[in-house]
Amino acid sequence: MTRYALTLxxxxxPFMGLQRQVHGPSVQxxxxxxxxxxxxxxxxxxxxxxxxxxxxxxGMVSHVDIEKSFDPFRLSEAxxxxxxxxxIAVLDCEVKPDDWHARFSCxxxxxxxxxxxxxxxxxxxxxxxxxxxxxLDHEAMHEAAQHLVGCHDFTTFRSVNCQAKDPVxxxxxxxxxxxxxxxxxxxxxxxxxxxxxxSMVGTLSLVGLGQWxxxxxxxxxxxxxRQQLGLNAPPDxxxxxxxxxx
Amino acid sequence: MTRYALTLxxxxxPFMGLQRQVHGPSVQxxxxxxxxxxxxxxxxxxxxxxxxxxxxxxGMVSHVDIEKSFDPFRLSEAxxxxxxxxxIAVLDCEVKPDDWHARFSCxxxxxxxxxxxxxxxxxxxxxxxxxxxxxLDHEAMHEAAQHLVGCHDFTTFRSVNCQAKDPVxxxxxxxxxxxxxxxxxxxxxxxxxxxxxxSMVGTLSLVGLGQWxxxxxxxxxxxxxRQQLGLNAPPDxxxxxxxxxx
Numbered sequence: 001m002t003r004y005a006l007t008l009x010x011x012x013x014p015f016m017g018l019q020r021q022v023h024g025p026s027v028q029x030x031x032x033x034x035x036x037x038x039x040x041x042x043x044x045x046x047x048x049x050x051x052x053x054x055x056x057x058x059g060m061v062s063h064v065d066i067e068k069s070f071d072p073f074r075l076s077e078a079x080x081x082x083x084x085x086x087x088i089a090v091l092d093c094e095v096k097p098d099d100w101h102a103r104f105s106c107x108x109x110x111x112x113x114x115x116x117x118x119x120x121x122x123x124x125x126x127x128x129x130x131x132x133x134x135x136l137d138h139e140a141m142h143e144a145a146q147h148l149v150g151c152h153d154f155t156t157f158r159s160v161n162c163q164a165k166d167p168v169x170x171x172x173x174x175x176x177x178x179x180x181x182x183x184x185x186x187x188x189x190x191x192x193x194x195x196x197x198x199s200m201v202g203t204l205s206l207v208g209l210g211q212w213x214x215x216x217x218x219x220x221x222x223x224x225x226r227q228q229l230g231l232n233a234p235p236d237x238x239x240x241x242x243x244x245x246x
Numbered sequence: 247m248t249r250y251a252l253t254l255x256x257x258x259x260p261f262m263g264l265q266r267q268v269h270g271p272s273v274q275x276x277x278x279x280x281x282x283x284x285x286x287x288x289x290x291x292x293x294x295x296x297x298x299x300x301x302x303x304x305g306m307v308s309h310v311d312i313e314k315s316f317d318p319f320r321l322s323e324a325x326x327x328x329x330x331x332x333x334i335a336v337l338d339c340e341v342k343p344d345d346w347h348a349r350f351s352c353x354x355x356x357x358x359x360x361x362x363x364x365x366x367x368x369x370x371x372x373x374x375x376x377x378x379x380x381x382l383d384h385e386a387m388h389e390a391a392q393h394l395v396g397c398h399d400f401t402t403f404r405s406v407n408c409q410a411k412d413p414v415x416x417x418x419x420x421x422x423x424x425x426x427x428x429x430x431x432x433x434x435x436x437x438x439x440x441x442x443x444x445s446m447v448g449t450l451s452l453v454g455l456g457q458w459x460x461x462x463x464x465x466x467x468x469x470x471x472r473q474q475l476g477l478n479a480p481p482d483x484x485x486x487x488x489x490x491x492x
Contacts, residue, residue, distance in 0.1 A: 011369045056370060080367050087369040121326055123257045123333040124302060124374060 001065050003096045004075060006031070006045075008060040011087035012235065013127045018051040018060065027051075027088055031062065034082035038075075039068050048106040048243035050194075054235030056128070058112075059091065061243040063102040100245075108172075108244030109192060113185040113201045114237045117178075129182070130201075130237035136208030138183045142176035144207040144214035145185070148200055148221060149174050155224040157203070159195035167224075169193060176204065183208070186241075197238060202231030247311050249342045250321060252277070252291075254306040257333035258481065259373045264297040264306065273297075273334055277308070280328035284321070285314050294352040294489035296440075300481030302374070304358075305337065307489040309348040346491075353436055354418075354490030359447045360483045361429040375428070376447075376483035382454030384429050388422035390453040390460035391431070394446055394467060395420050401470040403449070405441035413470075415439060422450065429454070432487075443484060448477030 008027070016024035020032075028045050035043050047062040066075075076093035083089070114129040116122055117136045122129060148157075151170040158167055173188040185204065187197050203220065206212040212230060220228040254273070262270035266278075274291050281289050293308040312321075322339035329335070360375040362368055363382045368375060394403075397416040404413055419434040431450065433443050449466065452458040458476060466474040 009366065009369050011372070058370075076366075084367065087372060089366040089369045091364075091366050118337075120255065120322075120335040120337050121330065123255050123335045124304075126257070126333060128370060 001067055001098070002069055003063055003065050003098055003100060004070075004072060005092075005094045005096045005100070005102060006062045006064065006076070006079070006090050007092035008057055008062055009089045009091050010057050010060070011127075012051060012053065012055045012057070014087065016053045017055070018047055018049065018057070027057075027060075030083060030086045030088055031064070031079070034079050035064055035066065037082050038078045039066055041066055041068070046102045048102050049109055049240050051238070051240050052195075052235050054127070055238045055240065057240040059242050060240050061102050061106070061245075063096065063100070102243070105245055106243045107190055107246055108242075109189060109240070110242040110244070111187045111192070111197045112239045112241050113187070113197060113233065114239070115183040115185070115201075115205070116181055117183050118181045127236050130234055132183075132205060132208075134209055136183050136205065137210065138176050138178040138208060140210075140214060141183070141185075141204045141208040144204055144212075144217040145174040145176055145200070147214065147218035152221055153224050154193050154196055154221070156220050156226060156229055157196050157199040158193035158226065159199075160226060162194035164193050167193060169196070174200065195232060198233045198235065199229055201237070202233040203229060205233065206230040247313055247344070248315055249309055249311050249344055249346060250316075250318060251340045251342045251346070251348060252308045252310065252322070252325070252336050253338035254303055254308055255335045255337050256303050256306070257373075258297060258299065258301045258303070260333065262299045263301070264293055264295065264303070273303075273306075276329060276332045276334055277310070277325070280325050281310055281312065283328050284324045285312055285316075287312055287314070292348045294348050295355055295486050297484070297486055298441075298481050300373070301484045301486065303486040305488050306486050307348050307352070307491075309342060309346070348489070351491050352489045353492055354488075355435060355437060355486070356488040356490070357433045357438070357443045358485045358487050359431040359433070359443060359479065360485070361431070361447075361451070362427055363424075363429050364427045373482050376480050378429075378451060378454075380455055382429050382451065383456065384422050384424040384454060386456075386460060387429070387431075387450045387454040390450055390458075390463040391420040391422055391446070393460065393464035398467055399470050400439050400442055400467070402466050402472055402475055403442050403445035404439035404472065405445075406472060408440035410439050413439060415442070420446065441478060444479045444481065445475055447483070448479040449475060451479065452476040
């Protein structure tokens with residue numbers, strides 16, 4: 001048995017999410033079926049993150065255990081051939097020790113959220129960014145974001161379906177920058193709660209629109225109450241960028 | 247009658263091209279139908295460029311003449327509402343003098359061609375870039391490109407269907423740069439022949455792959471013979487970026 005780490009890029013649009021779903025296609029199902037077609041082995045894929053329907057990945061890290069031995073490059077080539085036409089690509093494939101785990105060994109996750117902030121609707125970026133038509137003050141958003149950085153109880157910013165035992169997380173970085181008509185939010189932490197990034201982005205957008213003060217973001221964080229969440233941003237703009245291992 | 251200049255962004259994927267086609271959807275048809283729905287007027291749209299099926303625009307400039315008087319911003323908002331769900335957006339709308347013409351007044355056109363140069367297939371960029379799997383030497387491509395800059399007979403680099411009377415054009419700029427896994431080709435001229443940018447990019451890619459020397463590009467240019475063209479690049483990576491007016 002060999003454990004292979006796969007770095008995956010995917011367009012989340014056509015999938016119900018990364019994880020296997022009863023009701024529709026998933027990235028996990030596509031990759032597992034590609035492995036089955038190549039090896040004849042029915043494997044289970046494990047991943048650093050669990051992205052929702054419509055959420056994209058530039059560098060998700062997953063692993064599968066395969067009995068047959070493969071050159072990692074050949075395996076990635078075979079997987080990319082079998083994955084067509086699904087919009088999933090294996091960017092890298094590496095052999096890992098048996099005690100290495102894509103999810104449990106991961107000590108850092110990085111997400112990026114892309115907002116296109118302009119009057120006109122999206123064309124080329126449709127499904128790839130969140131369209132906000134009214135002007136956003138990205139500096140106010142960045143100021144508000146700093147209230148969320150650090151170790152906090154993020155109950156206000158977690159989905160009601162979140163299965164994590166503990167709502168306390170340490171957010172290492174939450175930066176808001178503007179690049180022309182794009183407002184980019186970069187988030188880094190050891191781990192995130194379900195919907196945490198989208199909940200933070202949605203609430204920051206209210207600050208950007210001038211509807212909330214940066215101080216209010218601190219207040220709703222301290223309230224530890226999901227009902228006080230400003231807004232959950234749509235999945236289209238969210239990208240899982242990077243998983244960090246020791 | 248008022249002449250309105252429209253700056254358009256569109257995803258060329260679903261269209262047979264910018265210009266009206268008998269056999270399928272076009273950007274021109276969509277915009278003209280949107281104008282008809284708003285004004286009741288059956289207008290003809292004129293554009294700075296004539297992009298092919300699958301070619302995108304970040305800033306195409308077009309014009310329409312409308313009898314009724316509109317505030318330009320209101321007109322752009324109404325057009326954007328009517329254009330949904332077509333992936334066409336009016337980025338800007340301005341009133342122009344009657345002797346101003348989107349095509350005939352245009353004194354400069356800028357295109358960008360995006361190559362994603364990596365082993366793995368495309369996911370998020372599918373239809374938005376040309377995928378070249380083998381490594382490209384962008385410096386050799388740039389060197390070769392300089393043989394094409396200037397005033398030349400571009401017969402080798404024009405489509406057999408090109409309707410221009412004169413194959414002599416002045417290419418002001420043809421630059422090849424690399425940004426990570428992306429190789430970007432930027433082309434500027436007063437005007438281009440049909441398929442000229444794609445023909446130049448395709449041929450430069452052969453230099454990038456080491457199959458042609460930069461010198462060979464000069465030789466095929468001088469041959470003035472379409473049969474000597476190396477390769478016509480696919481439309482996916484081509485973007486009309488900008489039209490320049492005096």
